[in-house]
Amino acid sequence: MVRQAGKQSSGTARLVLLCVGLLGIGLVADLFWASSSRFDPSLSISNNWSPRFSNATAFLLPSNSNQSHESPSNHKDANVEEKSKDKRVLSATYADLPAPELKWQKMAAAPVPRLDGAAIQIKNLLYVFAGYGTIDYVHSHVDIYNFTDNTWGGRFDMPKEMAHSHLGMVTDGRYIYVVTGQYGPQCRGPTAHTFVLDTETKKWRDMPPLPVPRYAPATQLWRGRLHVMGGSKENRHTPGLEHWSLAVKEGKAIEKEWRSEIPIPRGGPHRACVVFKDRLYVIGGQEGDFMAKPGSPIFKCSRRNEVVYSDVYMLDDEMKWKTLPPMPKPDSHIEFAWAIVNNSIVIVGGTTEKHPITKKMVLVGEVFQFNLDTLKWSVIGKLPYRVKTTLVGYWQGWLYFTSGQRDKGPTDPAPRKVIGEMWRTKLQLNS
Template structure:
């Protein structure tokens, strides 16, 4: 059981109705969530790359309240509700996403330093067991805000922003994890976009949401695509109910489905700078459904399901400030 030191908060969260719900909704599709507070993050953070290894959440850098780029690494253990610090990242980086290969966590590209920092092509790998960092083969071009995944023995990077921090890229490259020295060209991502969320399910790569533009104007988009490494082709899947971005570190695989936690829908009517719903994709039905709500609306939090608990940490309470250091936890059924 979760440690008794947690402050328990009973919240009766209303279900978010959607226009595509049948009358009365689907009761069996809704998650019964009772949120409670865990030990807060060591500092308020947003857009913090997040990886889960051995039942623990690793949070890498992210923006601080003054929009500086942190380089510190903190790990949260939901079983004990405790935090520990690991070796700092080589630099303060944001707008990059982790990909896990066993005990190695990979990172590629990103914005470097305090906002608005330059775009980098650097690739880094963190050895969890040794608590050390080492450089990997750099990306063919500088990129930030793209998706990064591991499928089989290859690392895939796609989408993001080019060197001007604003132009969207559709480039897609892959790197062999068995001693690869150079990235290979793959099929371009349809609808080039940044802040794209990446997930792997049943051996296929999912590119979910994101936005067009960045520094000048950001427009959240509903685009969703799936890449099949066997055929090396992308295909369109059901679009998000609204344009959505800023959920890269809160995209979770759950019981053969993809769960999105929070984010931003600035192209909806009316616009939503922060989102409080849990949105789930069923690949068999090719449909999206709201299945629950957060205790507070939040942009770009860190989220994971570990040991039957959904953990949500940090994020922005507006677009993005003020930031929060809150840790929220709820028991969650495995689903069907």
């Protein structure tokens, strides 16, 4: 028994010595590794940029931008970036495009703030329709701005059955044709009702309903027919490609039914639609939109994926859609944010693609010009702030905009409050 105990103590001692030896070898190897030229303490995970963030930054900060990166201490999305394990600091906004400064004057504000409303200019009068006051309240009346004396007045009511937002609308210089749109607040369903307003008598008349309801379709008068294209389908999200037309004259429909026309190449709502020199243009827009939350008794808005695009299409004598040069950046919510100035289409504000990290909506703060002689785009000025669904007019050299939803501030392009402000700037363009 004694001999067996002695052998056991000897084996234990050898095991301890072996462990100590191995530990020593490990420490020496670690010392040599630390002193090796292959180890650089300045290296960090920030050098290993993921392709997803690399692409986003390239879009956020184009090479012609002078915008600098913000420091992490001032960055609202620093916690998001920390979670991403990427130490680079992404800009809090898509970089605004370089643009000349414009001198803006603040005019009398609209009687009520409006989001997703509509506007039609006839001579020196801007008729401003409907729209959200808040997400839970919609307007059902018309306000009029007089460009000659720069005052608001002449309020009157809309028909009870008429949509309150996302309207299609156009004028022939006296009559205003109103097509479909969303009826009620939040994300309620659309209506197929159509109306016409005689601006001289302030009287409304019904017209044949659209074949199916639509949200924010592109709408124009062209060659004696009322054209309605695209928009979102009844669920508010799915893009519609359908294109219908109805013969109209002096505020009356001279046909009983809408006629199917060549479908638009790309569907969706919130686009500018313009007729100039017998050609019809459809500009910008998006695919997708908010939808009503399933089972919600108030049709509460629920966020869905949206794709904003810069596409420009044209119809001419051949009645085939032609693709024209795209906008300087993707732009949506511009259906009443345009004016014809000389031989150009001028577009004010809008929304562009969402921020790649926060996924928040990014508003547009530039004024764009599309020269219809050269078919070239340019950025001709900056707005006082970024704004979407603003309502635009042009009178005697002055460009006006009113209402919509503005940004949170110079460094944050996300939407903040619905506004009724009116601004103007002197704008002269070469033909």
